[in-house]
Amino acid sequence: MSECKNCKKTLTPNEIGLTKKLINRGSTEFYCMDCLADIFKCDKPLLEKKIEQFRKQGCVLFV
Numbered sequence: 924m925s926e927c928k929n930c931k932k933t934l935t936p937n938e939i940g941l942t943k944k945l946i947n948r949g950s951t952e953f954y955c956m957d958c959l960a961d962i963f964k965c966d967k968p969l970l971e972k973k974i975e976q977f978r979k980q981g982c983v984l985f986v
C-alpha cells in the first residue's frame with residue numbers, strides 16, 4: 924500500500940496515477956490530491972477533472 928510522501932495518507936490508485944502523470948511516469952514517491960493541489964498551486968476539483976480527462980483518454984493509470 925502506498926502512502927503520500929508528504930502527509931502519509933493512504934493513496935488511491937487515481938492519486939498514484941495522477942502523480943505519475945503530473946510529476947514523473949517513473950516516480951516511486953506519490954502524493955495525495957491535497958498535497959498535489961498544494962504542489963501545483965491549484966485546487967482539488969481541477970485535479971479531479973484532470974483524472975476524468977486522463978481516464979477518458981483511456982489511460983491505464985486510472986480506474
Ligand SMILES: [Zn+2]
Nearest residue numbers: 927930955958
Ligand atoms: Zn498528502
